[in-house]
Amino acid sequence: MTAANQAPKPPTLYIEGPAFWTPTLPGWEAARAAFRGEGTLTDPPAKRPSPQVLAPAERRRAPDTVALALEVAAASMAGAGRNAADVPCVFVSAHGDLSINDYMCSTLATDPTVLSPTRFHNSVHNAAVGYWTIGTGCMAASNSVSAYENSFAAGLLEAAVQCAADHSPVLLVGYDTPTVGALTSVTDSQGLLAVALVIAPERTERTVASFDWSTESGNGNVPAPLSAAAKTLAHINPMAHALSLFESLARVADDDPPAPLDLPLSSTLALRLQLQQVRD
Known part of the structure; x- marks a missing residue:
């Protein structure tokens, strides 16, 4: 391909409101400190x-996937200083709600007449984003994405493309939960982990980093965690693919420049990110 007909370089985008939740690092401040070796x-x-976006009754009934996703989504919106009702969103999960799927399959196989309508309602992959848009009154575009083990990178690419195409901020939320029952024989998801951030087309006072991005040939390997804290989460569930990005965000002010990150989209393709600290 000659220089004259090369595809244009994607625009530099900006990250606001990083959010993180797992039982051992329940919040971005705790995670950031641990990833820096300071916590x-x-x-x-x-x-x-217990996400405050939901009414008390809904909060009690919400499955783990919804509770996790809405917790980090709300934290990201607060960190970005944006109105959730106005921001398009991409929610991403490799598996959806595994415990409900196990319940559904077991019940259908043994006594289908007692299947819970509420659990059926919560079994669909876009349940979490549905709760989010209802709870926040968001009428902007919303997507629910899954790409198995490579779901985080696929969701990040989707959010970046939307942000660049529409010149509008996009909320990205990733979450997964443990495998239970018979599903443990086909996938190994060990715990709760959720992440979120806002991708914006322009720098604001809430920007924590900028990044350039492209798709490149890859080998399917996930960047290895660097900190002791991140290493404990390396196999927790498919959202562990986000760890290298969040470690880089925790350290972006220290590295000059940070090393590029290749997040696998498939066994042969990667999403390459080059983070930069924001300088005054």
Whole structure:
């Protein structure tokens, strides 16, 4: 391909409001400190979050996937200083709600007449983003994405493309939960982990980093965690693919420049990110 007909370089984008939740690092401030070697894991681990976006009755009934996703989504919106009702969103999960899927399959196989309508309602992959848009009154575009083990990179690419195409901020939320029952024979998801951030087309006072991005040939390997804290989460669930990005965000002010990150989209393709600290 000659220089004259090369595809244009994607625009530089900006990250606001990083959010993180797992029982041993329940919040971005705790995670950021641990990833920098300045904090420790929470002991005992935190109980699952209780997102205030939902009404009390809905909060009690919400499955873990919804509770996790809405917790980090709300934290990201607060960190970005944006109105959730106005921001398009991309929610991404490799598996959706595994415990409900196990319940559904077991019940259908044994006594289908007792299947819970509420659990069926929560079994669909876009349940979390549905709760989010209802709870926040968001009428902007919303997507629910899954790409198995490479779901985080696929969701990040989707959000970046939307942001660049529409010149509008996009909320990205990633979450997964443990495998239970018969599904443990086909996938190994060990715990709760959720992440979120806002991708914006322009720098604001809430920007924490900028990044250039492209798709490149890859080998399917996930960047290895660097910190002791991140290493404890390396196999927790498919959202562990986000760890290298969040470690880089925790350290972006220290590295000059940070090393590029290749997040696998498939066994042969990667999303390459080059983070830069924001300088005054």
